[in-house]
Amino acid sequence: MHFLEPGTGRYVKSSPAPYDLTYDDVFMVPSRSAVGSRQGVDLASPDGTGTTIPLVVANMTAIAGRRMAETVARRGGLAVIPQDIPIDVVTDVVRWVKSRHLVLDTPIVLAPTGTVADALSLLPKRAHGAGVVVEDGRPVGVVVESDLTGVDRFTQLSEVMSRELMVLDADIDPQEAFGRLDAAHRKLAPAVDADGKLVGILTRKGALRATLYKPAVDGAGRLRIAAAVGVNGDVEGRTKALIDVGADALVVDTAHGHQESMISALKAVRDLGPRVPVVAGNVVSAEGVRDLIEAGADIVKVGVGPGAMCTTRMMTGVGRPQFSAVLECAAEARKSGKHIWADGGVRHPRDVAMALAAGASNVMIGSWFAGTYESPGDLQHTADGQPYKESFGMASARAVRNRTSEESAYERARKGLFEEGISTSRMFLDPARPGVEDLIDSIVAGVRSSCTYAGAGSLEEFHERAVVGVQSAAGYAEGQPLHASWD
Numbered sequence: 001m002h003f004l005e006p007g008t009g010r011y012v013k014s015s016p017a018p019y020d021l022t023y024d025d026v027f028m029v030p031s032r033s034a035v036g037s038r039q040g041v042d043l044a045s046p047d048g049t050g051t052t053i054p055l056v057v058a059n060m061t062a063i064a065g066r067r068m069a070e071t072v073a074r075r076g077g078l079a080v081i082p083q084d085i086p087i088d089v090v091t092d093v094v095r096w097v098k099s100r101h102l103v104l105d106t107p108i109v110l111a112p113t114g115t116v117a118d119a120l121s122l123l124p125k126r127a128h129g130a131g132v133v134v135e136d137g138r139p140v141g142v143v144v145e146s147d148l149t150g151v152d153r154f155t156q157l158s159e160v161m162s163r164e165l166m167v168l169d170a171d172i173d174p175q176e177a178f179g180r181l182d183a184a185h186r187k188l189a190p191a192v193d194a195d196g197k198l199v200g201i202l203t204r205k206g207a208l209r210a211t212l213y214k215p216a217v218d219g220a221g222r223l224r225i226a227a228a229v230g231v232n233g234d235v236e237g238r239t240k241a242l243i244d245v246g247a248d249a250l251v252v253d254t255a256h257g258h259q260e261s262m263i264s265a266l267k268a269v270r271d272l273g274p275r276v277p278v279v280a281g282n283v284v285s286a287e288g289v290r291d292l293i294e295a296g297a298d299i300v301k302v303g304v305g306p307g308a309m310c311t312t313r314m315m316t317g318v319g320r321p322q323f324s325a326v327l328e329c330a331a332e333a334r335k336s337g338k339h340i341w342a343d344g345g346v347r348h349p350r351d352v353a354m355a356l357a358a359g360a361s362n363v364m365i366g367s368w369f370a371g372t373y374e375s376p377g378d379l380q381h382t383a384d385g386q387p388y389k390e391s392f393g394m395a396s397a398r399a400v401r402n403r404t405s406e407e408s409a410y411e412r413a414r415k416g417l418f419e420e421g422i423s424t425s426r427m428f429l430d431p432a433r434p435g436v437e438d439l440i441d442s443i444v445a446g447v448r449s450s451c452t453y454a455g456a457g458s459l460e461e462f463h464e465r466a467v468v469g470v471q472s473a474a475g476y477a478e479g480q481p482l483h484a485s486w487d
Contacts, residue, residue: 001327001357004029004469017470020324022306023351024476029467033455038448039212042458043076047299047339047361048277049249050224052076052214053444054356054459056341058366059083059228059251060309062391065376066093067125068369068436070100073223075213075440078362080251083228087238090227091245098222098246103174103210104191104200107132112140112158116148119157123148124379124387127372127435128203132190133161137197139190141165167192170199174210177202209437213444224248226279231265239269243276251279253301255312258288263295270296282343284325286332289340299339301364302329306345308367309391309425323358330359330463349446356447356459357466367391371427372436379429387434388426 002011015021035041045051057064057072057079069079081090100106108122108131119131123145133141141161151160166184168177168191181189181204188203216224226249227242229235235252242250252266257280266280280292281301289300303326305312305319313319322345330340342355343364355363369375370391377389433439456462 001359001463001466001468004467006470011467015324015327015470020321021470022321022323023345023354024473025321025470026323026354026468027471027475027479028353028357028450028453029469030453031455031465031467033452035452035455035457038445038452040457041448041451043444043447043451044214044459045339045361046460047341049078049226049299049362050216050218051078051362052216053440054360054362054447055352055440055443056080056226056362056364057369058307058343058364059226059253060366060370060391061085062377062389063366063370063375065374066096067106068372068374068376069093069097069225070106070223071127071374071436072440073097073216073225074100074102074105075209075437076216077440078216078224078226078249080226080228080249080364083230083238083253087241091241094225094227094242094245094247097225098218100223101170101200102215102217102221102223103206104170104202105206107190107198107201109134109198110143110157111135112156112161114157115153116151116155116157116160117153119143120145120148120153124373127374127437128188128201128206130188130201131157132198132201133157134198139165139167139192139198142188142190165190168202172202174202174207178204178207178211181207205437209441218246218248222246226251228253229265229269230254231259231261235265235268236272239272239274243272243274247276249277249279249299250274251301252297253279253281255282255304257281257283257301258285258291263291266292266295266297279341281341283329284320286328289329289332289338290336293333293336293338297338299341299361300329300333301343302326302340302360303343303345303364307343308347310344323354326355326360327358334359349443350450352443353447353450354468356462357450357454357468359463361459367425367427369436369439371429372439373429373434374436375427382426386428388428391425391427 005012043053053076055077059080059082061082064079072079110131110133131143132139143161147160166189168189170191191200227247228251231254277298279299280297284304292300306322326342333340339361341362342360352363451462454465456465
């Protein structure tokens, strides 16, 4: 990556600004390009995680669960299951995600004798918004929210379900499936195996996306999923369990990654001989990157305080503007042939592109994905009907309570005095993009376009070719779209 030197038109290696920068402070200059199409850009990460798009779901309890992991991996990304989830639950989640279909979404299965109330409680769990009514393993009907509106909550589903089913073969080519659904003016259809048993559900958008994205799969062709390990407690035991169950990356995680307990935990993980990438963090300096790589990290997580749920900078004054942190840390990691993940601070597709231009191999996203159907929380509504999910920071009182549930009341009370992070925040679902796949579409479209503007056919080329400049706050404001006329 090069910087544009203000007023000269020259490209220089070092930033012309005498201070650290965050994503809003920088812009990218278009370059001569031979890349003819956005779809011709290869977004696969070079860091060994197997992602085909450079997106990782942050290991936050309110965001990374089984539904999120399944959906994101199907589109080429990776989710990290948090460290405060009991290991038996995590192993079940890993097995479940690895058993999912690479094209079909997991259906919401209902019984004919189930009630409207049962269906209403489950439909928001999936972006496709449909429940498949099943009898003896075979689909006999479909219900969507419109079927349930104005109906008594105790009415059985057999009385309100749509019985005119269009059924797809589970192994159908996605393009053919799209054509059939489009021709029949259907948004979705159940998919069945040779015996007529329900396997999954496929929407028109899902079929289309299956032709545009490549799933992130392991050597056995199963969806990928990562899991986090803390620096305290039974590090070896948890790590061994994750290795045994087939986690595709191990993330050794703590807020302040440049400390002795992290280095000790990282060495303990490395001593177990995992054959998958080991990620560690968080740090924001070249020295931190160097120490974690020496201790055994393949990938270093970069970011202190940029997250939407994080109050670290306001509480402690500690942190660093994220663009400069990523730029310095990525340069240091490259000296050893290693990589970094940019963790936090992204709020627009442009921010993801700037992190990749600075040298990140993947970009971690947390709160941005919290307000989606796939995040673990229950869908709630405000008094005026706006849907939202609750989110919270991983150093907040709520997260601390979850992590210390097995400790004594005294120890929990002591730790509760010193929490950081927001304990409850409403993350509203965007009516235009309520599912995580909708957000992925937007992010990937932006990143692909950024690569074409830079003349880059891959992420490595993007980092090499990107020309970045420093802008004023007015420059950033100038680039924002106007959603209403001028006064």
